[in-house]
Amino acid sequence: MVVALFASILAGTRWGDASLTPNLALDLEGGTQVILEPVPEAKGDVTAETINQAIAVIRQRVDASGVAEAEITSQGGDKIVVALPGNPSEETLDLVRTSAQMEFRPVLVMGAAAATPTDPAAAAAAAAQPTKEAPDGPSDVAYYVTPEVQAEFDALDCTLPENRTGGVPGDPDEAFVACDQEGLAKFILGPVEIPGADIKSATSGMGSTSTGASTGQWVVNLEFTGEGTPKFTEVTTRLASSAAPLNQFAVVLDALVISAPSVNEVIPNGQAQISGSFTRESAETLANQLNFGSLPISFEEQSVQQISATLGSEQLQKGLLAGVFGLLLVVVYSLFQYRALGMVTVASLLVAAVVTYGIITFLSWVQGYRLSLPGVAGLIVAIGITADSFIVYFERIRDELRDGRPLGAAIDKGWERARRTILASDAVNFTAAVVLYLLAVGGVRGFAFTLGLTTLVDLLVVFLFTHPVMVLLGRTRFFAEGHPASGLDPRRLGVDTVRYAGRGRVAAPGQQTKGASPSDVREPVAVGSGGMTIAERRAAARAAEAASVPPHDDPPTTVTDDPAAGRPEGSDR
Amino acid sequence: MATGFAQWGNDLYTGRRSYDIVGRRRTWYLISAILIAISAVLLVKPGLNPGIEFRGGSEFVVSGVDTTDQQLAIDTVQAIAPEESPRVTTVGGDSLRIQTAQLTSDEVEEVTGSLAAAFDVDGSQITSAFIGPSWGQDVSEKAVTGLLVFLVFVSLVMTVYFRNWRMAAAAILALFHDLIITVGVYAAVGWEVTPATVIGFLTILGYSIYDTVVVFDKVRENTADTLEQTRFTYAEKANLAVNQTLVRSINTSVVALLPVTSILVVGAFILGAGTLRDIALALFVGMFVGTFSSIFIATPLEVTLREREPRIREHTAKVLAARAGTAVDGAPVPAGSVARAAAALRPGGHLGQGAQPRRKGR
Numbered sequence: 001m002v003v004a005l006f007a008s009i010l011a012g013t014r015w016g017d018a019s020l021t022p023n024l025a026l027d028l029e030g031g032t033q034v035i036l037e038p039v040p041e042a043k044g045d046v047t048a049e050t051i052n053q054a055i056a057v058i059r060q061r062v063d064a065s066g067v068a069e070a071e072i073t074s075q076g077g078d079k080i081v082v083a084l085p086g087n088p089s090e091e092t093l094d095l096v097r098t099s100a101q102m103e104f105r106p107v108l109v110m111g112a113a114a115a116t117p118t119d120p121a122a123a124a125a126a127a128a129q130p131t132k133e134a135p136d137g138p139s140d141v142a143y144y145v146t147p148e149v150q151a152e153f154d155a156l157d158c159t160l161p162e163n164r165t166g167g168v169p170g171d172p173d174e175a176f177v178a179c180d181q182e183g184l185a186k187f188i189l190g191p192v193e194i195p196g197a198d199i200k201s202a203t204s205g206m207g208s209t210s211t212g213a214s215t216g217q218w219v220v221n222l223e224f225t226g227e228g229t230p231k232f233t234e235v236t237t238r239l240a241s242s243a244a245p246l247n248q249f250a251v252v253l254d255a256l257v258i259s260a261p262s263v264n265e266v267i268p269n270g271q272a273q274i275s276g277s278f279t280r281e282s283a284e285t286l287a288n289q290l291n292f293g294s295l296p297i298s299f300e301e302q303s304v305q306q307i308s309a310t311l312g313s314e315q316l317q318k319g320l321l322a323g324v325f326g327l328l329l330v331v332v333y334s335l336f337q338y339r340a341l342g343m344v345t346v347a348s349l350l351v352a353a354v355v356t357y358g359i360i361t362f363l364s365w366v367q368g369y370r371l372s373l374p375g376v377a378g379l380i381v382a383i384g385i386t387a388d389s390f391i392v393y394f395e396r397i398r399d400e401l402r403d404g405r406p407l408g409a410a411i412d413k414g415w416e417r418a419r420r421t422i423l424a425s426d427a428v429n430f431t432a433a434v435v436l437y438l439l440a441v442g443g444v445r446g447f448a449f450t451l452g453l454t455t456l457v458d459l460l461v462v463f464l465f466t467h468p469v470m471v472l473l474g475r476t477r478f479f480a481e482g483h484p485a486s487g488l489d490p491r492r493l494g495v496d497t498v499r500y501a502g503r504g505r506v507a508a509p510g511q512q513t514k515g516a517s518p519s520d521v522r523e524p525v526a527v528g529s530g531g532m533t534i535a536e537r538r539a540a541a542r543a544a545e546a547a548s549v550p551p552h553d554d555p556p557t558t559v560t561d562d563p564a565a566g567r568p569e570g571s572d573r
Numbered sequence: 574m575a576t577g578f579a580q581w582g583n584d585l586y587t588g589r590r591s592y593d594i595v596g597r598r599r600t601w602y603l604i605s606a607i608l609i610a611i612s613a614v615l616l617v618k619p620g621l622n623p624g625i626e627f628r629g630g631s632e633f634v635v636s637g638v639d640t641t642d643q644q645l646a647i648d649t650v651q652a653i654a655p656e657e658s659p660r661v662t663t664v665g666g667d668s669l670r671i672q673t674a675q676l677t678s679d680e681v682e683e684v685t686g687s688l689a690a691a692f693d694v695d696g697s698q699i700t701s702a703f704i705g706p707s708w709g710q711d712v713s714e715k716a717v718t719g720l721l722v723f724l725v726f727v728s729l730v731m732t733v734y735f736r737n738w739r740m741a742a743a744a745i746l747a748l749f750h751d752l753i754i755t756v757g758v759y760a761a762v763g764w765e766v767t768p769a770t771v772i773g774f775l776t777i778l779g780y781s782i783y784d785t786v787v788v789f790d791k792v793r794e795n796t797a798d799t800l801e802q803t804r805f806t807y808a809e810k811a812n813l814a815v816n817q818t819l820v821r822s823i824n825t826s827v828v829a830l831l832p833v834t835s836i837l838v839v840g841a842f843i844l845g846a847g848t849l850r851d852i853a854l855a856l857f858v859g860m861f862v863g864t865f866s867s868i869f870i871a872t873p874l875e876v877t878l879r880e881r882e883p884r885i886r887e888h889t890a891k892v893l894a895a896r897a898g899t900a901v902d903g904a905p906v907p908a909g910s911v912a913r914a915a916a917a918l919r920p921g922g923h924l925g926q927g928a929q930p931r932r933k934g935r
Contacts, residue, residue: 027848030697037711079711087697090682302711303626304678305702308636319849322839326832333827337578374772377852380836381776384829384860385783391828392787395821402586421790424734425783431726432779439719444712447772447852451779 022357023364025372025446026305028312031085034093036299038078046078054299055080071370075445080299087306102196102253102290104235105176105189107260108144109153110245112185144175144190153177158186178250180257187257189250193235196253198228200270202290204283207275218278220259220287221271229270236272239263251290258289315373323380330387338394340479344469345390352386352461356454374447382454385429389462393418397470411474415467422462430455582820588813595812598873605750605870612757621756624765626704626712631676633684634700636668638692646671649691653683675703712768716775724748727782735793739882743875744785747866751781755859762854769848773855780856781863784825785871791818792872799888806889808876815872826864833857 026033038046051074058080059072071083084092145153158179172192179186200223207219224232239247240263250260261274274286327349335342356379363369396418400410433452437445473479584590594601625632635646643661646669650659660672669692676684681701689696724745731741755777759770795814799807833856840850879885 090678093678301703301705303702303704305704306700307702308634308698308700314636315847315849318839318843319836322836322849323832325839326835329831329835330828333831334824337824373848374769374852377769377772377836377849377856378776380832381780381829381856383832384825385780387828388783388787388825391821391824395818395824398582399586399817402583417794421787424790425786427730427734428727428782428786429779431730432723432775432782435723435726436719436775439715439722444716444719444768444772444775447776451776 022360023370024312024316025370025375026083026085026312027307027373028316028371028376029085030087030307030312031083032088032093032304032306033084034082034304035302036080036082037302039298039300048074051078051080058082079302093304102199102251103172103192104194104196105192105250105252106235106239107187107245107248107250108175108190109188110185110248110260111153111187145188146175149175149177149188153186153188156186158183176252176255178252178255178257180260185257185260187250187260189252189257193249194224194228194231196290198225198231199223199290200225200228202287204278204280204287207273215275217275218280218283219276220274220278220283220290222274222290224270224272226270229268232270232272233266233268236263236265236267240266253289259286312373316376319373319376319380323376323383326380327383330383334387341394344466344473345387345394347469348390348461348466349383349387351465352454352457355461356382356450356457359453359457360450369449370446371450372446374444375450378447378450379454382451382458385426386454386458386461389418389422389426389458390466392421393462393466393470396421407474407479411470415470422459426455426459578820585816585819588816591813591816592819593812594815594869595808595873595876598877601869601873605866608754608757609750612753612760615757615760619760619763621760621766622763624767624770625672625702626768627710627766629675629705630703631673631681631684632700632702632704633671633673633688634668635671635688635692635694636698636700637694638667638669640692641667641669643669645691646688649687650684653687654680678703712771716771719775720778723778731782731786731789735789737879739878740789740793740875743871743878744782744789746874747785747871748778748781750866750870751777751859751862754862755855758858759855764851764854767848767851769851770855773852773859776852776856777859777863780829780860781866784822784863784867787825788815788818788822788867788872789875791815792875800884803888803892803895806892807879807885808889811872811876811879815868819868822864822868826860829860830857833860 023029055072055074071081073081073083075081156177156179160183174191176189177186178189202223203221204218205221207215207217235249239249241247244262248260248262250257252258259274261276278286330349331342331346334345338345360369360371364371393414396414397407397410398414400414401407403410405413430452433448433455436448437452581590585592641663643663646661647659650657650671650673654673654676657673657676662670662672671688673684681703685696685699685701688694689699728738728741728745731744732738735741752774755774759766764770792811792814795817796807796810799805799810805813833853836849837853837857840847840853880889
């Protein structure tokens with residue numbers, strides 16, 4: 001059993017993670033952590049779904065910006081925690097900070113994706129043109145496409161991936177130059193006409209003709225809210241009568257054009273159908289993106305922490321050092337208290353440590369779990385709780401020995417009783433860990449996680465390692481005969497009763513203290529107590545003296561503060 | 574010493590030596606009441622010192638500096654934000670922590686840059702954080718929610734396990750006792766309360782209940798047959814249980830406290846302010862008080878509550894009456910004093926081995 005456990009752990013770590021060390025969280029590794037919370041006015045709209053959508057948008061942005069290993073999670077129900085390792089640039093942070101912004105802008109100019117060499121003469125001529133005082137409408141090319149905009153448009157090369165990372169949306173009342181997300185085209189767009197919040201829903205599905213027959217093509221169905229419908233009607237009315245590219249409107253998400261459908265007819269009811277050469281996936285993607293744009297919540301930064309790697313590693317180093325030192329003290333103490341049994345404690349703790357380390361490493365490989373400083377603290381606390389299980393168990397065994405049981409029976413019986421206690425107390429601990437994990441934010445979670453994990457490992461080790469080892473040890477002569485160094489010396493436990501120790505040998509005789517309840521203390525019965533020789537009895541007496549066991553020929557009394565309850569000699573030792 | 578300790582454990586187990594913990598419960602209650610009162614006063618004055626997570630603001634930590642000249646740091650910050658009055662503390666041997674009111678993200682970058690220049694360190698050695706004032710509050714709110722949910726859960730679990738709501742009630746009361754005293758000590762030390770501290774406090778919940786459950790499990794075992802016998806009162810049986818688990822309690826608390834202490838020492842004297850130090854202090858006090866309360870508060874409380882049960886009360890009265898009747902001098906024996914004077918229990922007055930039950934198996 002134990003061997004199998006070890007083998008599986010070793011195999012798991014070897015095969016699980018090439019580095020054999022768990023990943024570290026930001027507070028140990030260094031990096032930036034941004035915690036976003038919904039703005040107060042949006043609190044009512046927060047559901048698990050909206051949070052997940054927001055996370056997907058942020059993840060998309062961060063991935064697109066090329067930051068590896070960013071960790072984006074929701075915590076505490078309505079918060080989003082973005083953890084970026086290393087030293088992310090301001091631009092990357094801006095990506096995280098801006099809420100997903102979708103807008104509908106009319107297309108003014110559409111061009112090939114590559115940068116067009118600017119003709120300086122043309123630029124100068126364009127600059128000489130007097131610009132208008134006011135636009136005729138959102139699609140007024142002459143007003144919106146100023147020379148600066150034109151120059152920007154010309155210089156933009158959408159074939160380069162770094163220009164297609166999206167970013168911060170432009171001024172809603174000005175023209176805006178953008179790439180499409182595939183890098184196939186670039187646009188000059190007019191001012192925002194419909195904000196993304198006016199989209200009610202977007203779904204992908206099979207398109208249908210006006211008679212209801214399926215066209216066999218994937219389309220995206222778009223529905224506007226009551227507020228958006230009139231705006232959309234207005235836009236389609238204007239665009240339907242325009243020439244290309246002015247008959248297109250662009251759907252812009254995070255400053256990237258995700259779709260620029262052309263309008264064929266006026267759509268009065270706020271129900272549009274975008275058709276094109278969609279596959280099932282691309283239709284679904286677009287529908288999702290449209291849905292993100294209609295996210296009704298925006299976030300604000302609750303905290304931004306940049307942690308330098310040196311500080312974290314110093315804390316980790318010193319913390320681990322302290323932990324190791326503490327463990328050494330525990331080892332010394334348990335050896336002192338329990339002699340050879342202490343070795344079992346130490347071995348069990350080691351097994352628990354190895355198993356925990358293996359699981360954490362495994363989890364960081366499979367689940368992307370990262371060990372944080374509170375997590376380390378949780379592990380150190382766990383030392384006590386884990387060791388406690390062994391202590392409870394050993395004390396129970398000793399109690400049984402004091403009752404005069406031979407070791408084998410004492411181990412069985414002690415285990416039976418200790419098991420209940422260990423299970424009950426660990427259940428409480430685990431409950432605490434689970435509750436904390438589910439409700440907490442930030443560091444508390446890392447802590448709760450390791451606490452829960454170590455509780456389970458503790459149970460595992462006690463059941464599968466410590467107890468079997470005890471049973472095996474109980475069969476060795478060293479322990480079964482109660483060698484003074486074994487920590488299970490019956491004489492030291494106040495039992496020097498006649499015990500049949502197997503193979504015709506009889507353990508040291510003397511007097512029996514039955515400790516199940518203090519009332520049961522008996523007088524020694526020398527007669528008929530297993531037929532001892534006088535020599536044996538003397539040897540026993542010497543042994544008893546050596547073990548400094550007080551004479552047991554008086555009823556045990558208690559130390560009370562009542563002087564009237566006179567104490568017999570020797571009972572206060 | 575170890576021999577003495579083992580011997581002491583034996584005596585505790587057999588009842589040869591017994592500390593009258595339950596009987597002297599008024600003393601423990603009084604001590605606890607005084608401690609709680611002191612903690613309450615400490616919470617008002619000086620009160621808890623909220624960390625930046627609860628105040629909101631910006632914080633910079635410059636690590637690995639050659640000079641911990643605080644004025645230099647103050648001047649550096651004020652060159653960029655003149656109206657600021659930064660709080661500068663030295664952390665560990667070679668780090669400075671500078672806390673200001675909230676700066677804009679541009680200012681944060683500027684300050685980081687000029688701090689790096691002023692202290693001649695690399696920019697990567699500077700940690701900067703901006704924390705909104707709601708963050709710490711949020712953590713604490715969540716913590717309190719967690720606490721309440723946990724209490725409900727644990728009360729249910731314990732009530733089911735011990736089949737007795739009074740045990741759960743006593744454990745919860747002891748838990749609050751631990752929590753208040755720990756928070757009081759934290760206030761007295763005057764370290765800043767950070768989310769790490771909150772984590773420490775939350776851990777105490779688990780540990781306090783955990784430790785109490787271990788002790789109560791023994792109490793439950795010992796008192797299971799209380800009503801079937803007339804030798805001992807419930808209180809006496811519970812007291813024996815506490816005495817029997819005393820060795821385990823001492824060993825466990827020593828083993829649990831050793832690592833925590835070493836972290837506390839390292840944190841307080843080497844690392845300076847930080848997650849580890851804050852957690853360690855809360856844990857150290859909490860575990861210490863938690864072990865104490867499991868023995869001296871939870872069990873006596875449980876006995877006090879249980880003695881209100883009519884059945885237990887009648888039983889106690891009956892036992893004491895019988896004892897008073899058989900006592901040699903006829904003097905009434907006060908409840909809780911574990912004098913074993915019942916006439917039937919004279920040692921040696923048993924019927925020999927023939928009367929002993931046969932043990933099955935081994």
